Structure formats: C-alpha cells, structure tokens
C-alpha cells in the first residue's frame with residue numbers, strides 16, 4: 001500500500017508522503033511500519049490517510065502532542081480530565097475519528113473493513129480546518145459510552161435514523177462512525193461521531209447520563225468519564241433514514257424537533273416543518 005502520486009487530502013496542494021500518516025499516532029510505535037505498511041490488527045492504530053509532510057506536522061503539533069498527556073492518563077485509569085486536558089482530548093478524538101472516516105483511509109489489516117464517510121454527500125470542508133488553525137465546522141457531534149469487554153450484540157433498545165437533507169441546492173447525507181477506543185486500565189470507550197449539520201440530535205443515553213457528549217462541549221467544564229456506567233450491551237444503533245426535500249430557504253433557521261429515537265419519517269403527509277417530499281434512502 002502506497003500513497004505515492006496521490007494528493008494530500010487535507011490541503012489538496014502537495015503530494016502525500018508515500019506511506020501517508022496514521023489517523024492517530026499516540027500509541028503506535030514507529031517500528032509498526034514494515035516499509036510503507038503498518039502491521040497491526042487494531043483498525044484504529046492501523047489506519048493511514050494520504051497526507052503531505054507539512055500537514056502531517058500540523059496534525060502532530062495541534063492534536064497529538066496536545067492530547068498526549070490526557071490520553072496517557074486515561075490509559076492509566078485517570079478518567080477525570082480537568083478542562084485543559086478535556087479540551088485537548090476531545091479535539092484529538094474529533095480529529096482521529098474524522099480521519100478514520102475519510103474515504104481515502106486505508107486499513108492495514110485486510111480482514112477489517114471499517115465504514116467510511118461518503119464524501120460525495122459530505123462537504124470536504126469538514127477536513128481542511130485541521131491544518132488551517134480554524135475551529136471545527138458546525139454539524140459534528142461526538143458521544144462516548146463505556147462498554148463491557150464482552151458487550152452483547154442483541155438488538156439495541158434505541159435506534160436513530162439519520163436522514164439525507166436536500167435543501168437550497170445542496171444534498172447532505174447525515175452519517176455516523178462508531179469505533180471502540182481501548183484505554184487499557186481506563187476500560188473501553190465506545191465513541192460515536194455523527195455528521196448532522198443544521199439539525200440537533202437528542203441522544204437517549206446522554207439524557208440519563210449513560211453517555212457523555214464529547215463534542216461540542218463547554219471547554220470550561222471537567223470531563224469525568226469515570227462517572228459513566230459500564231454498559232453491558234449496545235443500546236443505541238444508527239440507521240439510514242430517508243431523503244427529505246425542503247422548500248427553498250426553509251431548512252436553516254427553522255425550529256424543528258431534534259432527531260431522536262422517537263423520530264419516525266413517513267412517506268406521506270403531514271411531513272415535518274419545511275419538508276415538501278420524502279424519498280426512500282438513496283433516491
């Protein structure tokens with residue numbers, strides 16, 4: 001696997017390093033690389049993306065170095081993060097999960113095939129901010145739950161359907177990426193990244209303090225992951241909802257109920273406020 005001849009996916013201006021860059025590099029030592037390939041079965045550690053030398057340095061400085069102390073503490077079981085460490089940690093998670101969701105990401109273990117975002121329906125601007133000293137764009141949320149080692153895979157209690165929104169000439173598919181983060185002595189953290197611009201989500205587990213919202217969050221607050229209970233089963237699943245066509249200028253600014261496990265979309269009127277038609281997913 002080589003990224004030679006491919007452009008950097010972050011700046012789009014320079015060629016990628018032949019081996020690219022890992023989506024996270026805090027606990028993946030240099031000797032994991034065999035030539036240009038990573039040798040690990042961990043799909044998070046073993047994921048690389050086409051990134052140029054300059055953007056690789058920017059990622060290391062802004063995210064990896066900043067979060068190192070926080071992540072090392074979490075891996076020792078220190079789950080209560082003071083505000084500066086909490087800020088560094090959640091930005092590192094946002095960066096790492098977004099890069100892992102990038103369609104150009106390559107995983108070293110051929111047996112694992114994680115889901116990626118479909119960028120034809122997600123604007124590229126959710127990536128450029130990382131190397132441009134800009135804040136993250138709106139529309140991204142991250143939740144974390146603590147999971148048991150052998151969490152059962154029965155049917156989840158809650159399901160949230162993520163629609164595709166067509167409004168004012170733009171079609172945006174809401175998407176989600178879930179990955180488990182092994183914090184060693186800190187236990188297992190199940191982290192969900194969701195892209196849902198312009199429409200709030202009510203997370204059923206956040207409501208009863210069994211999930212923590214990592215992003216966006218008030219950076220002046222302590223983040224205590226140790227306060228979360230360990231869940232024995234996956235209680236929430238995300239599904240693909242229908243495509244909703246909005247009347248001109250009615251999507252942004254419109255007050256609407258947050259998406260939740262109670263939201264159900266019907267192909268027949270009455271439609272939600274501002275919606276003029278509902279199509280099957282993919283139509």
Ligand SMILES: [Zn+2]
Pocket residue numbers: 008009010011012013014051052053054055056
């Ligand atoms: Zn670059």
